[in-house]
Amino acid sequence: MRHLIFGFLLPFSLASIPETTLATGYKSQSSLIQNLTSKPTDEKFYTESGKLIQRQLDLMARIEQALTDPDVNRIRAVRGQLTIQVKTVENFVHRQQKNPQIFCNSQIDSSRNLSLLPDRFQALDQIYCPLYTSSQELSKxxxxxxxxxSRRGExxxxxxxxxxTGERQSDPVLSIAPVELPHLGKPAVPFSTWEPNLLSTGTLGTQLASPQVQVIGRNAKTAIANYAPPIQPALVSPDSVLTTLATAKGMLTAALGAFPPEIRFTDPWENAAILDRFAYGLDPQEPRIYAKFLxxxxxxxxxxxxxxxxxxxxNTLxxxxxPNVNERYPFPSLGDAKDGFNPSLALQMVGExxxxxxxxxxxxxxxxxxxxPLDKLDGKxxxxxxxxxEFxxxxxxxxxxEALKVEKRRFLTGKNQKEILAHAPAKLNHTYVVRSLQFQLPEVMLSGQFISSDPLQQIPSSDMILAFRPVRRRADGSYTVLWRVLNELPAPQIAK
Structure with a gap:
């Protein structure tokens, strides 16, 4: 059984593409049909057209990704690949029919004539025109x-x-220095300024997961005086491009049903979602395995x-x-949201x-x-x-x-602590019991402004005892864990 596989990078040289035969004159509809049916209509046509359709689907997916990617090399790559694809499709359709535009866009009703042809010729017509018209749509x-x-170049x-032609070119100023050519598979070098590493390091030598330290209720010095991080771009896909891609995709999708069942196609959008879930999400069978516990x-x-x-x-754009990883795969919620406050289990791996x-x-x-086992634990x-x-x-x-700030640092850094910390070594099939206290601070406190003691008592908060148990370790160092809330204690209050 044949499978059409996608994913290879097309070359950018156009030297090997033959000249496109230009359609001249006008032929009657019957002669056009006769011209099409006189061409090979066997397995070779299905194979060649199927490969072109798969490449075109893959290219549309890459174009859609490049629209919102700040890397200039992504746009350059798909721009060159689109040129190759359009020319390749034109050469293919002209080998089958010298007047594809007239044949596919003619206003003459050809359904009666086509219905008299064998089924396989009807199927070829359902493939030939969608491939050509979809390619012409993409040329827009x-x-x-x-x-x-041009904008990405900024x-x-x-x-x-x-x-x-393959000629070598030297630097116009330093003739002995060859011009550095790009590798379009790698990101381009951004113009943004050098970014210092401001991540803090704990007393155990492990890098803490939070890259920024929030200043609460007072002003504080920054790690580097007068340093302002570079502003990252905000890119949105143009509506006109998305409409063109959707139209071209719809044309190709309509042609897939005309292929023999042994020829299969892959959906690049579906594959991208599967790969993203494989990298950051759960396997579909994992919730089913632990359905009884859940x-x-x-x-x-x-x-x-x-x-x-x-x-x-x-130093990357x-x-x-x-949406980032945390927005696509958010931490699990531990309870019902009340007034915008929703405690979560923000658990990460820091090393091991x-x-x-x-x-x-x-x-x-x-x-x-x-x-x-988690199901053996109770609230007491x-x-x-x-x-x-008891603890x-x-x-x-x-x-x-101020005492809450000190207490947080004590558990996080291990100062004056022996065994009970904010982190623990990861061990498969061990159970970890957690006491978690969470507060929803107003934006005014996080911006370093002073706040009086009365509003402090109205801050939503939670105090929970929960447990989690890692049941699977993956090659990238991540874990699949089961969790359970065991007890919900009275919400803590901030008096002053």
Whole structure:
């Protein structure tokens, strides 16, 4: 059984493309049909046309991705690939029919004549015209891609492309220095200024997951005086381009049903979604495997990713309007949202350790209690040893704002701590019990402005005891974990 596979990169040299035969004159509809049916109509036609359709679908998916990618090399690549594809399709259809535009766009009703042809000729007509008209529709994108390529050149360095003839070119000033040619498979060098690494490092030598430290209720010095990070671009796909792509895709989709069943096509948009879920999400069978546990109240399953996937690499461009990993795969919610406040299990991997990412005044601590099944634990933690159980149930958070800040640093850095920290080594099939305190701070506090004590008492908050259990480790260091809320304690209050 044949399968048409996509994904290879087309060459950019046009030297090997033969001259396109120009259609001249006008032929009657019957002669056009006779011309088409006189061409080979066997397996070779299906194979060649199927490959062209698959390449065209793949190219449309790459164009759609390049529209919102700030990398100039993405636009340059699809611009060249589109030229190759349009010329290749034109050569193919002209070999089948010297007047494809007249044949496919004629206003003469040909349905009666085509119905007299064998079924296979009707199928070829259903493939021939959609492929040609879809290619011509895509050719409308040339001026738009040229314009976008010019605008992308404002963000990153556009290096010269190699000459079509293969000649070598030297620098116009330093003749002995060869011109550095681009590698279109790699991102272009951005014009943005150098970005320093401002990530903090904990006392255990592990890099903390939060790249920014929030200043609460007071002014503070920045790590680098007068430093302003570069503003990332905001890119939106033009509506006209999306309409053209949708029209061309609809034409090709209509032609797929005319192929024999043994010829299969891949959907690049569906494949991209599958690969994205494979990289960051759960496998579809995992919720089914643990369906019995997930029937329990306030339980869930999610994938704990490495903290690096939430951080943009330094000195790289990104589209600030595109949803990031945390927006596509949000942390699980622990309860019902009330007045916009919704506690979550913001769990990440920092190296080989589990760590809850706590923003603002949020803080937590976790304890590895060994191989205890989650469904055996209850709100009173009766299966835990007495000292651990008493500490988890009876711990009282401070009520003063400054004391909460100190308490958070104490659990996070391990200062004056022995075993109970905000992070723990990851061990498969171990259960971790967590005490999590979360506060919804107003924007005025996060902006470094002073706030009086009265509004502090009205800040929404939560205090929960929950447990999670890693049940699968993947090659990238991420874990699939089951979680369960065990107890919800009175919400903490900030007195001053």
């Amino acid at each position: 994108l040339f001026p738009v891609l040229d314009k976008l390529l 963000l990153a360095l556009v290096r010269q492309l190699p000459l079509v 029937e329990l109240p306030r339980t869930g399953i999610f994938r704990v990713l490495q903290s690096s996937v939430y951080q943009r690499p330094l 990104w589209n600030r309007l595109q 350790r589990f760590q809850l990412v706590d923003q603002g005044l949020d803080y937590s601590f976790m304890i590895d209690v060994g191989d205890i 933690l009766q299966l835990l040893a007495s000292p651990t159980r 988890l149930l009876n711990y009282q958070p401070p009520q003063a704002l």
